[in-house]
Amino acid sequence: MMSEENTSATNWERQTLEKLLLAAVDEQRKARLWGIFFKGALLIYLAVALWLVAKPVSGLMNHSDSKGHTGVIDVSGNIMEGKPSDADNLILGLRDAIKDRGTKGIILRMNSPGGTPVQAAYVFEEIRRIKREKPDLPIYAVVSDLCASGCYYIASAADKIYVSPASMVGSIGVIMNGFGFVDIMQRFGVERRLMTAGEHKALLDPFSPVNPEEKEHIQGVIDHVHHQFIDAVKQGRGDRLKGGSKLFSGLVWSGDEAITLGLADELGDTRSVAKKVIRAEDLVNFTRQEKLLDRITHSLGTSLAAALQSGLGLSAQVH
Secondary structure, X not given: OOOHHHHHHHHHHHHHHHHHHHHHHHHHHHHHHHHHHHHHHHHHHHHHHHHHHHOOOEOOOOOOOOOOEEEEEEEEOOEOOOOOOOHHHHHHHHHHHHHOOOEEEEEEEEEEOOEOHHHHHHHHHHHHHHHHHOOOOOEEXXXXXXXXXXXXXXXXXXXXXXXXXXXXXXXXXOEEOOOOOHHHHXXXXXXXXXXXXXXXXXXXXXXXXXXHHHHHHHHHHHHHHHXXXXXXXXHHHHHHOOOHHHHHOOOEEEHHHHHHHOOOOEEOOHHHHHHHXXXXXXXXXXXXXXXXXXXXXXXXXXXXXXXXXXXXXXOEEEO
């Protein structure tokens, strides 16, 4: 027969084992619950991330109200494909604004050094089209710090241009720039080995001497784009222009000077124009931005294009 002491020891071992097993089961249950929690949190995080990627990032898109409002489109930074102020985003913002029945007028809030002539021309033509379809809907450009080159190209399509006395306005010209490394290569004894199919395929190659014929051709292209720019400004501003040919020399002027030269019309800011001119004090920002995924794709594409352009020594902008 088992002694009392052995029975007591056996019971203690059994109780201890049971406690250990229960503790292990409890730990497993807690681990499972934490696993479920973290998996759920991860799913929520991924869902929110996908929603942000799929959702266009826009400004303050408020619903119309009975009083009406002034639609605002921000034209800021470089006006180039893949940038927030590229033609597609600006045109979509304009179309959103005119579709809203509460929009009593549109303000293009300008603060940009310019961009490519193609992007600026797209927006210019869209504003002209809107004016033909909705002649009673006012579209005004309001300049804060800077409205130069391609930015002014767009602004010239507006009914009026409002500036601050210290705004910088103008720079109606075209530039194409690059670098030449011929002397450096000769100094270091580097030989350029270039093969092309097409007489001028290596146009303005930065590692070769300037070809006078190619330089003359490119100058003709730049002059042609410049004339397109000038014609657009004259269409938009008409008889208000008073400065003669110097207006199209690439110079910039202060806001006060721009009014004197007919490049701008009056002094004013976004709030004052909305309240006193459009008579719809409430502002609704219709500025469009790309979806995050599209923006990443465009950034990669434009970076590659810029690298190729840089390698060729070519860069054309209305600056």
